[in-house]
Amino acid sequence: xxxxIIWIIDDDAIYQTIIHxxxxxxxxxxxxxxxxNGKEAINTLNNILENNDYLPDIILxxxxxxxxxxxxxxxxxxxxxxxxxxxxxxxxxxxSIALEDRNKSKTYKDIYGYIPKPVSVNDLITIVSNE
Amino acid sequence: MRNEKNRISxxxxxANRPRVSGFLLFITITIATIFISLLSNHILREEERNxxxxxxxxxxxxxxxxxKNCYSxxxxxxxxxxxxxxxQNFNVVSKQxxxxxxxxxxxxxxxxxxxxxxxxxxxxxxxxNLNILDSKYLQEEAEKSIETQKMxxxxxxxxxxxxxxxVGRLPIYNKNKFWGFSAVIxxxxxxxxxxxxxxxxxxxxxxxxxxxxPITSKEQFFLPSKTDLSKSYYVYSPIPxxxxxxxxxxxxxxxxxxxxxxxxxxGIIIAILFGILTTKLLKKPEELRLLLKDQETKLLKNExxxxxxxxxxxxxxxxxxxxNGDLVEANNKYCDMLGYTYDEIKAKGIVxxxxxxxxxxxxxxxxxxxEGQITEYFSEKRCITKSGKxxxxxxxxxxxxxxxxxxxxxIAFIKDITERKEAEKLIKKSxxxxxSLIDTIDGIVWEYDLETMSSTFISKKIExxxxxxxDEYSGSPxxxxxxxxxxxxxxxxxxxxxxxxNYINHDYEYRMIKKNGKVxxxxxxxxxxxxxxKPLISRGIMIDIxxxxxVEKDLNNSLQLVTEQNKRLLNFSYIVSHNLRSxxxxxxxxxxxxxxxxxEEERNxxMHLLKSVSNSLDETMKHLNxxxxxxxxxxxxxxxxxxxQYVNKAxxxxxxxxxxxxxxxxxxxxxxxxxxxxxxxxxxxLYNLISNAIRYRHPQRKPIVTIKSHKENDKDVIEISDNGIxxxxxxxxxxxxxxxxxxxxxxxxxxxxxxITKNQIDAMGGIITVDSTxxxxxxxxxxxx
Numbered sequence: 001x002x003x004x005i006i007w008i009i010d011d012d013a014i015y016q017t018i019i020h021x022x023x024x025x026x027x028x029x030x031x032x033x034x035x036x037n038g039k040e041a042i043n044t045l046n047n048i049l050e051n052n053d054y055l056p057d058i059i060l061x062x063x064x065x066x067x068x069x070x071x072x073x074x075x076x077x078x079x080x081x082x083x084x085x086x087x088x089x090x091x092x093x094x095x096s097i098a099l100e101d102r103n104k105s106k107t108y109k110d111i112y113g114y115i116p117k118p119v120s121v122n123d124l125i126t127i128v129s130n131e
Numbered sequence: 132m133r134n135e136k137n138r139i140s141x142x143x144x145x146a147n148r149p150r151v152s153g154f155l156l157f158i159t160i161t162i163a164t165i166f167i168s169l170l171s172n173h174i175l176r177e178e179e180r181n182x183x184x185x186x187x188x189x190x191x192x193x194x195x196x197x198x199k200n201c202y203s204x205x206x207x208x209x210x211x212x213x214x215x216x217x218x219q220n221f222n223v224v225s226k227q228x229x230x231x232x233x234x235x236x237x238x239x240x241x242x243x244x245x246x247x248x249x250x251x252x253x254x255x256x257x258x259x260n261l262n263i264l265d266s267k268y269l270q271e272e273a274e275k276s277i278e279t280q281k282m283x284x285x286x287x288x289x290x291x292x293x294x295x296x297x298v299g300r301l302p303i304y305n306k307n308k309f310w311g312f313s314a315v316i317x318x319x320x321x322x323x324x325x326x327x328x329x330x331x332x333x334x335x336x337x338x339x340x341x342x343x344x345p346i347t348s349k350e351q352f353f354l355p356s357k358t359d360l361s362k363s364y365y366v367y368s369p370i371p372x373x374x375x376x377x378x379x380x381x382x383x384x385x386x387x388x389x390x391x392x393x394x395x396x397x398g399i400i401i402a403i404l405f406g407i408l409t410t411k412l413l414k415k416p417e418e419l420r421l422l423l424k425d426q427e428t429k430l431l432k433n434e435x436x437x438x439x440x441x442x443x444x445x446x447x448x449x450x451x452x453x454x455n456g457d458l459v460e461a462n463n464k465y466c467d468m469l470g471y472t473y474d475e476i477k478a479k480g481i482v483x484x485x486x487x488x489x490x491x492x493x494x495x496x497x498x499x500x501x502e503g504q505i506t507e508y509f510s511e512k513r514c515i516t517k518s519g520k521x522x523x524x525x526x527x528x529x530x531x532x533x534x535x536x537x538x539x540x541x542i543a544f545i546k547d548i549t550e551r552k553e554a555e556k557l558i559k560k561s562x563x564x565x566x567s568l569i570d571t572i573d574g575i576v577w578e579y580d581l582e583t584m585s586s587t588f589i590s591k592k593i594e595x596x597x598x599x600x601x602d603e604y605s606g607s608p609x610x611x612x613x614x615x616x617x618x619x620x621x622x623x624x625x626x627x628x629x630x631x632x633n634y635i636n637h638d639y640e641y642r643m644i645k646k647n648g649k650v651x652x653x654x655x656x657x658x659x660x661x662x663x664x665k666p667l668i669s670r671g672i673m674i675d676i677x678x679x680x681x682v683e684k685d686l687n688n689s690l691q692l693v694t695e696q697n698k699r700l701l702n703f704s705y706i707v708s709h710n711l712r713s714x715x716x717x718x719x720x721x722x723x724x725x726x727x728x729x730x731e732e733e734r735n736x737x738m739h740l741l742k743s744v745s746n747s748l749d750e751t752m753k754h755l756n757x758x759x760x761x762x763x764x765x766x767x768x769x770x771x772x773x774x775x776q777y778v779n780k781a782x783x784x785x786x787x788x789x790x791x792x793x794x795x796x797x798x799x800x801x802x803x804x805x806x807x808x809x810x811x812x813x814x815x816x817l818y819n820l821i822s823n824a825i826r827y828r829h830p831q832r833k834p835i836v837t838i839k840s841h842k843e844n845d846k847d848v849i850e851i852s853d854n855g856i857x858x859x860x861x862x863x864x865x866x867x868x869x870x871x872x873x874x875x876x877x878x879x880x881x882x883x884x885x886x887i888t889k890n891q892i893d894a895m896g897g898i899i900t901v902d903s904t905x906x907x908x909x910x911x912x913x914x915x916x
Binding site: 012014015017018019021022025064066072094095096097098116117118119120121 | 705708709710712713715716717719720721723724727737740743744747862871872882
């Protein structure tokens with residue numbers, strides 16, 4: 001099985017460190033990139049639109065971020081989606097257990113699921129195998 | 132007298148029967164006409180008869196004369212005889228005789244009945260020797276002359292010698308012994324010629340000549356005639372010395388003469404005319420009489436009707452003497468109303484009938500009426516009935532005399548209005564009750580006439596609610612508008628005008644200003660009253676809802692407070708759930724990584740990470756604690772604080788950053804501006820806002836912070852502006868004051884300053900607003916309660 005490229009978009013530096021460790025442990029991803037807000041991720045996406053080798057297979061997206069939060073990111077990606085040559089699976093990963101966030105995530109058809117923090121290695125493996 | 136009466140009744144009989152009278156007159160005149168006509172006809176006939184008689188007489192005389200001449204001829208002839216009975220010179224004498232008497236055609240001497248001598252002989256030969264006494268045909272007549280010893284004319288007969296003639300025979304006695312006859316023969320036509328018969332008017336009359344047949348005794352006619360004598364009109368006369376009768380017959384015997392007929396016709400026409408004329412003439416008075424009778428009947432009917440009306444009317448009528456007020460006449464109703472009989476009431480007079488309290492008024496009115504000051508009068512007054520009861524009447528009095536005449540009588544109409552008066556009393560009573568009821572209603576009841584656009588009623592409650600009296604209200608047509616609170620006036624008038632156009636019941640609230648200047652809240656409930664689908668009036672009640680409004684306001688404030696609190700609480704719970712969980716989840720993950728660490732190095736790394744999570748958690752806990760403190764600190768100590776002093780204090784604390792960023796300040800705070808605030812909060816608010824203004828500076832320019840203070844609606848406002856990067860409010864206005872909301876990648880941004888600031892301002896009962904433009908700057912305004 002070909003290993004996947006995963007992007008982590010989250011402003012929590014500690015979380016970024018942790019998830020990096022977990023990704024390495026899971027050993028199902030070939031590449032890993034981290035972004036502190038949606039804006040950074042969108043900018044990068046725009047740069048590599050047709051480059052399948054760099055485009056992510058999976059994005060784990062936080063909701064609350066400065067500059068561009070998760071929802072704004074979803075709006076942005078809607079607009080460039082047609083230009084993206086790869087199908088990207090997006091999961092919301094949030095420490096919020098508020099029902100409204102969970103419900104809101106369901107209104108985006110590009111969001112595959114909602115994973116409450118903490119994320120485990122098993123979660124990562126499941127995400128990949130679910131694909 | 133009796134005759135006169137009879138005469139009149141006789142005339143009347145005819146006068147009453149115009150047709151019969153006309154007919155009778157016609158008959159009478161006709162009869163008279165016929166009678167006169169008959170009479171005149173008769174006279175005319177007599178005249179004619181006389182005329183005929185004269186003619187006849189003439190003829191008769193002529194004949195008689197001729198015949199008499201014949202006698203003398205015969206005598207002369209006889210004288211020719213000598214004593215022996217032999218004629219001497221017969222021919223000579225005869226010739227002489229015929230010559231003197233030309234009617235005679237021949238003379239004869241007939242001794243013993245035998246014709247022996249004839250002159251002239253010529254033409255008469257056949258008669259010679261004829262024995263006339265022997266001839267049956269002649270015998271009787273011959274014998275008749277012998278018998279009478281007179282001359283007798285026989286014939287007319289057919290003569291032996293030819294033709295028709297008459298023979299006048301004179302018996303001749305010689306020595307008293309019958310000798311024979313002397314005879315003359317006269318031709319009938321000669322005789323007639325002599326008589327002058329032929330000379331008469333042939334168109335009118337004709338003659339007839341008759342003789343009784345000696346043998347048959349039948350009358351024999353000799354002249355040719357077609358007429359039946361019995362049917363003809365004629366006169367006759369016998370010719371002497373013969374049995375002849377001479378007739379004069381009218382050719383066309385007129386029964387009625389044309390003139391008479393004309394007279395009859397004229398008479399009848401006149402009779403008809405007179406009949407018709409009389410009928411017409413007699414009918415005229417009859418018609419007039421009928422007309423009169425008709426009029427009379429009508430008049431009678433009218434009188435009866437008026438009498439009936441007078442007696443049966445439901446209104447009382449009375450005729451009053453103008454001078455003393457006595458009742459001259461009164462109808463049943465009038466009597467009934469007052470309980471008197473007709474005779475009783477007549478003795479009363481209006482003075483006695485009128486209630487003493489109303490008497491002066493009545494007398495004054497009558498006086499005015501009599502003096503011509505008024506032409507009639509109406510009044511409502513009281514009367515006293517026979518039983519002493521007081522009744523109310525409606526009275527109308529009109530004079531029954533012309534304006535320039537002396538007052539004679541008045542006619543009065545009265546109507547019992549006691550019931551109405553009582554009803555009125557009741558109505559007044561109930562009106563008063565309703566009024567007092569309305570006045571007890573805890574609201575100003577009002578009524579407005581939509582047609583006249585004027586107020587028609589306002590209840591007394593206006594004094595309690597607005598402090599103005601009813602009169603003050605009524606005195607000003609624009610009272611209502613004038614006393615509406617200026618801020619509500621436009622709205623209230625517009626609404627009222629709108630609903631007054633659509634006629635929709637509505638209620639609305641507005642403020643009014645009381646007489647004492649106090650503002651009160653009014654709820655005005657307005658209804659339209661329709662009649663036949665047309666709105667006539669609007670009615671309403673103005674209720675004082677000031678207390679209610681205050682309560683409502685308090686309630687609204689509380690609600691707002693509660694809502695705000697709730698929102699903060701929700702936000703807080705979210706913060707707790709999110710911020711704490713983000714730490715706990717990190718801890719959880721780190722623990723997993725420590726447990727699964729493959730090297731000591733890795734484990735140490737994780738332990739290090741755990742420590743920083745622990746610090747973060749601690750910080751978050753502190754923040755939360757701070758927030759909880761702000762929100763739970765109910766009894767915050769506030770005191771007047773010098774604003775400038777606190778601004779300077781904040782600048783001192785931030786002096787390092789100010790220097791570092793080369794920030795400059797523009798402060799515009801009026802001297803001695805003091806605000807009532809909690810000291811720590813003011814310090815914190817100013818610190819957070821100024822530090823943000825510097826922290827989010829625009830990278831291409833030096834930060835300028837402007838701090839201003841002024842009053843808005845009596846409230847202190849602190850305004851802090853910067854020329855920094857600004858915030859996209861379109862995106863972030865809802866989260867700008869949220870916890871851990873950061874809008875830049877500035878590593879210093881913790882997303883707590885504005886959150887704390889907002890909580891502090893809220894806790895002080897104030898408001899914070901933000902106005903910002905990206906790349907231009909932001910302005911925060913703090914409204915201090």
